[in-house]
């Protein structure tokens with residue numbers, strides 16, 4: 361008999377193993393390598409989320425590179441190339457900033473949606489008490505993966521950024537990722553999965 365805590369730890373381990381296998385089993389090239397100009401440094405930001413909603417709920421509305429309306433505050437108003445074909449670009453505004461991103465890889469499977477894109481630089485002001493943040497470019501991979509036998513979804517953002525302030529870059533990107541995913545989950549009415557797959561954990565309730 362396992363305690364709830366041990367059971368949760370096991371569930372988390374199994375989720376981790378399942379994801380590792382999925383990623384290794386895929387041919388998705390995570391093309392996140394970036395080269396920073398002089399006086400600019402690489403930052404790495406990884407945020408992950410799990411929700412009690414099946415994968416298709418998310419991918420039905422996030423499956424188009426040209427349509428980012430699922431991400432609150434993001435407006436795409438100009439595109440080049442063909443949607444979901446690497447080399448396509450999307451440009452628009454986010455919180456008053458202009459972005460221009462090029463799709464570098466995409467993989468759609470029945471159990472996952474993975475996409476990577478590269479973004480051009482801009483200067484960002486996070487708020488009145490923050491210094492201006494110069495971003496010299498970024499590479500981002502967004503993954504949606506089905507977990508818990510299709511009942512839940514694991515989502516993560518992996519971002520490499522060139523900037524003049526690594527600490528502020530971490531804060532800004534984490535905030536952007538979390539606000540995007542909170543907004544999306546709210547739209548879908550999806551609740552956060554706290555660690556144990558629904559109806560799959562046969563643990564004692566203490």
Ligand SMILES: *[C@@H]1O[C@H](CO)[C@@H](O)[C@H](O)[C@H]1NC(C)=O
Pocket residue numbers: 420421427428429430
């Ligand atoms: C973009 O996606 C939203 C959400 O799924 C949808 O309502 C809207 O019609 C889409 N816009 C276009 C131009 O396809």
Ligand SMILES: *[C@@H]1O[C@H](CO)[C@@H](O)[C@H](O)[C@H]1NC(C)=O
Pocket residue numbers: 437438451452453458459
């Ligand atoms: C569309 O986006 C461009 C930048 O990509 C911006 O300069 C322009 O003001 C935007 N136009 C509209 C109508 O929002």
Ligand SMILES: *[C@@H]1O[C@H](CO)[C@@H](O)[C@H](O)[C@H]1NC(C)=O
Pocket residue numbers: 438440449450451460461
């Ligand atoms: C975004 O960048 C691409 C690639 O450099 C370019 O072809 C496209 O015109 C740019 N879009 C805007 C709106 O600047």
